[in-house]
Amino acid sequence: MAGVGRRRGRIVLSIICIVLGVVWFFPILWMLFASLQPNSELLVYPPRIIPRVVTLENFKTILFSTRGVNVGRAFLNSVFYASIVTLGVLVTATPAAYAFARMRFRGREVLFWLIVATLILPVQMFIVPVYLLLDKLDLLNTIWAIILPPIGPAFGVFLLRQFMLTIPDELEDAAKIDGCPPLRFLVQVVVPLMRPPLVSLAILTFLGTWNDLLWPMLVITDSKLLPLQPALTRIRGEYHGTFEAGTIMAGAFVAAIPVLVIFALASRYIVRAVSTSGISR
Amino acid sequence: MGTTKKKRRDLTPFFFILPFMIFFIVFIVIPLIHGLILSFQDWGLMSDPIFVGMENYKELLGVRRFKQAVQNTLRFAGLSVPLLLVIPLLLALLLNKSFFGQKLAQNAIISPFLIPSGSVLLLWVWMLDSQTGMINHILKALGLPGQAWLSRSNSAMAAIVFITLWWTSGYNIILYLSSLQDLPQELYEAAAVDGAGGWKQFWHITLPLLRNRMLFITTLQIIASFKLFDQVYILTGGGPAGSTRTLAFYLYETGFRDWMFGRAAAVSWYMFIMIAIIGVLQAKLLTRWLGEGV
Numbered sequence: 107m108a109g110v111g112r113r114r115g116r117i118v119l120s121i122i123c124i125v126l127g128v129v130w131f132f133p134i135l136w137m138l139f140a141s142l143q144p145n146s147e148l149l150v151y152p153p154r155i156i157p158r159v160v161t162l163e164n165f166k167t168i169l170f171s172t173r174g175v176n177v178g179r180a181f182l183n184s185v186f187y188a189s190i191v192t193l194g195v196l197v198t199a200t201p202a203a204y205a206f207a208r209m210r211f212r213g214r215e216v217l218f219w220l221i222v223a224t225l226i227l228p229v230q231m232f233i234v235p236v237y238l239l240l241d242k243l244d245l246l247n248t249i250w251a252i253i254l255p256p257i258g259p260a261f262g263v264f265l266l267r268q269f270m271l272t273i274p275d276e277l278e279d280a281a282k283i284d285g286c287p288p289l290r291f292l293v294q295v296v297v298p299l300m301r302p303p304l305v306s307l308a309i310l311t312f313l314g315t316w317n318d319l320l321w322p323m324l325v326i327t328d329s330k331l332l333p334l335q336p337a338l339t340r341i342r343g344e345y346h347g348t349f350e351a352g353t354i355m356a357g358a359f360v361a362a363i364p365v366l367v368i369f370a371l372a373s374r375y376i377v378r379a380v381s382t383s384g385i386s387r
Numbered sequence: 388m389g390t391t392k393k394k395r396r397d398l399t400p401f402f403f404i405l406p407f408m409i410f411f412i413v414f415i416v417i418p419l420i421h422g423l424i425l426s427f428q429d430w431g432l433m434s435d436p437i438f439v440g441m442e443n444y445k446e447l448l449g450v451r452r453f454k455q456a457v458q459n460t461l462r463f464a465g466l467s468v469p470l471l472l473v474i475p476l477l478l479a480l481l482l483n484k485s486f487f488g489q490k491l492a493q494n495a496i497i498s499p500f501l502i503p504s505g506s507v508l509l510l511w512v513w514m515l516d517s518q519t520g521m522i523n524h525i526l527k528a529l530g531l532p533g534q535a536w537l538s539r540s541n542s543a544m545a546a547i548v549f550i551t552l553w554w555t556s557g558y559n560i561i562l563y564l565s566s567l568q569d570l571p572q573e574l575y576e577a578a579a580v581d582g583a584g585g586w587k588q589f590w591h592i593t594l595p596l597l598r599n600r601m602l603f604i605t606t607l608q609i610i611a612s613f614k615l616f617d618q619v620y621i622l623t624g625g626g627p628a629g630s631t632r633t634l635a636f637y638l639y640e641t642g643f644r645d646w647m648f649g650r651a652a653a654v655s656w657y658m659f660i661m662i663a664i665i666g667v668l669q670a671k672l673l674t675r676w677l678g679e680g681v
Contacts, residue, residue, distance in 0.1 A: 120486040123482065126496065127491055127494075127496055131496070137506070137510045140513075148519065152528070198407040201402075201407070205399075211401070228613055228658055231418075231419065233642065238648065239414075254410070258414030259414075319504050319505060320620075335504065335505045336505075339621055355513070358509045366502070377497075377561050380558060381565035
């Protein structure tokens with residue numbers, strides 16, 4: 107009896123969750139289906155969710171149009187910026203985290219916790235002074251304004267240090283006896299050991315840069331240098347929301363494709379990245 | 388041999404942290420100090436900075452838009468923090484079971500949080516459009532009245548909360564799921580032997596064990612709710628009638644529309660003070676409240 111009740115419970119749970127999942131995901135499906143329809147089809151009532159006519163016209167318009175901002179170019183800009191920032195964070199945070207976790211020097215703990223304490227400060231506290239700094243250095247409206255500041259925050263150092271604390275002492279002792287220089291030890295032994303947290307950090311950094319709107323919007327006005335997020339907010343002014351909804355949805359979907367692809371291919375890594383980002387408990 | 392080697396070794400940590408420290412000092416430490424100095428200065432686009440003491444802080448208290456921004460930010464936090472604490476927990480409890488379609492449902496509910504704000508918000512601007520929006524189409528089909536959700540002051544903030552909940556729940560679900568999977572199964576087996584049902588098990592085992600995770604999520608959500616910008620910028624522009632103007636949006640307006648850098652810096656320090664106060668209060672309250680279950 108109990109078994110039957112349990113199986114029935116499981117079927118009900120299954121149905122509830124699948125329905126919930128479909129409803130939850132529906133807006134994103136609608137974004138895709140709308141972008142595949144001619145704009146005129148989107149004005150009819152009742153709306154056609156499954157496209158009657160499928161066309162790639164909207165994607166062609168949004169990616170290659172010379173009307174205002176070019177989303178195709180902004181897409182490539184974003185790939186470039188996010189990759190460089192990710193590289194910059196990995197290259198600077200890895201040795202620093204290693205030093206804070208494994209090396210002995212005066213003031214190590216105090217310095218580390220002071221650095222980590224800045225993580226709770228809201229990003230808004232840095233916007234005005236960093237903007238003025240870049241202005242003074244004549245770097246506004248250059249790629250440096252997007253690439254350099256995100257390397258400052260201590261998140262990567264904090265995350266990697268937690269994992270580096272777990273490296274067994276014996277490994278280091280062996281390396282010291284062999285006369286292996288610290289930098290080579292870091293690159294050849296520590297980095298391969300730290301692959302999972304490094305991948306997590308890379309994913310979080312890439313997505314963070316890809317998804318940032320406010321900062322690039324403030325420091326970049328040249329539409330050639332614009333990354334995708336501010337470019338998207340601009341197409342809204344350039345296309346008519348009601349009559350060109352399909353075209354705008356094509357732009358929105360283009361920006362969502364990379365993250366959806368990363369999620370489809372590496373959801374395991376993303377889940378781990380997020381759960382380790384909450385490592386402080 | 389010993390001495391030279393030792394001296395050289397002493398500099399290695401320095402070289403290891405140097406690249407990071409350069410960026411940290413230039414983009415975190417110096418701006419933090421400069422921001423504090425700025426908040427005591429009157430500095431516009433055309434003028435040179437003048438030291439004005441606490442003037443920016445005092446003046447802000449009398450600015451209607453600032454007060455409105457504080458109220459709206461607290462309203463958003465008051466609505467979104469509890470919702471983003473509880474609803475992802477309920478969803479995580481559902482998804483933590485194994486059943487047919489579990490993976491599918493989980494990915495469908497989690498994935499929106501990864502999508503950039505530009506995409507998500509352009510989508511919702513259209514979905515909530517009074518004439519051609521899907522939401523009003525659905526309401527109409529159900530025989531319910533639709534409305535211009537984003538251009539009415541009574542519904543604009545609610546719409547922002549709703550969209551934020553839909554968009555960002557996934558992140559918290561992941562945090563909850565990772566905690567739920569770490570819970571010791573023996574406790575539940577022992578509880579079941581003692582005849583404790585699902586509800587009792589949840590109340591006396593699951594909830595107390597999730598306490599730290601819930602505290603963490605609350606802190607995260609409070610900080611996030613004070614930063615609310617993208618939704619306001621894209622969906623409402625702070626309107627209608629300033630009903631969705633948040634502190635982060637007001638800071639943007641002050642610094643980059645009115646070009647009053649000193650005052651914008653003061654706004655950011657007010658933000659910090661408020662986050663710090665609320666953070667301490669919530670840690671105390673939540674510990675006491677959740678502590679009872681232990």
